[in-house]
Amino acid sequence: MKRFLRDNGLGLVFGLGFLLTLAGQALAGHADYNDQQVSYGAEPVSLGEYLTSSSFGVDVAENWQSEYLQFALYAVGTVWLVQRGSPESKKPEDIGPESEADQLIGAHARAGSPRWAKTGGWRTALYSSSLGLVMGSIFLVAWTAQSIAGWAAYNADQLSQRQDPVSWGDYLGAAEFWNRTLQNWQSELLAVGSFAVLAIFLRQRGSPESKRVGDEHAVTADSG
Amino acid sequence: MKDARLLCAVYSLLIGLGLAYVIALGVLHR
Numbered sequence: 001m002k003r004f005l006r007d008n009g010l011g012l013v014f015g016l017g018f019l020l021t022l023a024g025q026a027l028a029g030h031a032d033y034n035d036q037q038v039s040y041g042a043e044p045v046s047l048g049e050y051l052t053s054s055s056f057g058v059d060v061a062e063n064w065q066s067e068y069l070q071f072a073l074y075a076v077g078t079v080w081l082v083q084r085g086s087p088e089s090k091k092p093e094d095i096g097p098e099s100e101a102d103q104l105i106g107a108h109a110r111a112g113s114p115r116w117a118k119t120g121g122w123r124t125a126l127y128s129s130s131l132g133l134v135m136g137s138i139f140l141v142a143w144t145a146q147s148i149a150g151w152a153a154y155n156a157d158q159l160s161q162r163q164d165p166v167s168w169g170d171y172l173g174a175a176e177f178w179n180r181t182l183q184n185w186q187s188e189l190l191a192v193g194s195f196a197v198l199a200i201f202l203r204q205r206g207s208p209e210s211k212r213v214g215d216e217h218a219v220t221a222d223s224g
Numbered sequence: 225m226k227d228a229r230l231l232c233a234v235y236s237l238l239i240g241l242g243l244a245y246v247i248a249l250g251v252l253h254r
Contacts (some may be wrong), residue, residue: 004227011231015238057249060242138239145243148250156253168254 022060029056040160054156057149058180065142065183070192072135084220085200087211091220103128143181150177 005012005124008056026047033055034044050056079097083089094102105128109118116127126133135192154176155165171177206211211219 008227008231011228011235015231015235052249054249054253057246061246064242138243141243142246145246145250148254149246152250152253155239185236 025059026051026056029059040221042160049131054149054152058146058153061142061146062180062184065146065181066188068135069185070188072139074133074192075132075135082220083196083200085218086196086220087199087209088196089220097128105166133217147172147177150180173198 030045030047030050033050033053037044045053058062066159070219078089080095081089082092082095084092097103100106103117104113105117105124114127116123118124150169151166151171154171154174168203199210202210203213203215207215
């Protein structure tokens with residue numbers, strides 16, 4: 001048990017943190033929703049009603065999509081883009097998907113390599129891009145979920161203000177949808193870009209996300 | 225690796241259920 005906790009601390013702590021903060025979001029979102037209801041002269045709703053509302057759904061999904069977009073872009077972008085001196089980057093001479101030997105693919109695979117790294121053909125091609133594909137797919141589904149829940153919440157607001165509901169297609173062009181979307185994208189891009197650049201000069205001793213404390217600023221290392 | 229596969233399955237389930245739940249909320253309230 002102790003060994004299980006130690007070996008899986010990152011996944012366990014972040015997963016538990018996710019559940020706790022989601023519960024916190026549910027409670028705070030419920031209180032905020034009811035504050036607005038009261039200010040409109042409407043009846044407050046129960047926690048159960050709030051958790052099954054499209055308003056809660058869109059608030060969850062809009063943040064999910066941007067996080068998965070960030071990781072999908074990072075996984076794919078760092079194949080082709082480098083940042084000299086950053087521990088988040090590979091060396092400028094390694095730009096691109098690299099050779100089969102570098103990537104332990106096909107004839108270069110080792111005994112313990114994943115099966116699809118050895119087979120070649122479409123399986124190896126698919127497996128070679130699986131991280132970006134899965135992150136990108138989760139992003140697309142989450143963004144779609146945001147658009148559907150956001151559309152329902154938007155129409156509930158429209159109806160409460162005695163205005164006509166809009167179609168899903170119209171909602172995809174609505175300022176509200178793009179405001180929700182872009183306010184999340186901008187923060188992710190700023191955080192990732194600044195992390196890659198600040199990590200050239202700053203250090204976090206012991207973290208694989210950082211270079212070693214004594215590494216030169218110009219060294220482009222891929223781990224500390 | 226058995227533990228890691230379990231964690232991977234739990235995360236996949238959380239993400240899948242979460243996304244399905246939000247889509248269902250949107251569809252039901254549309």
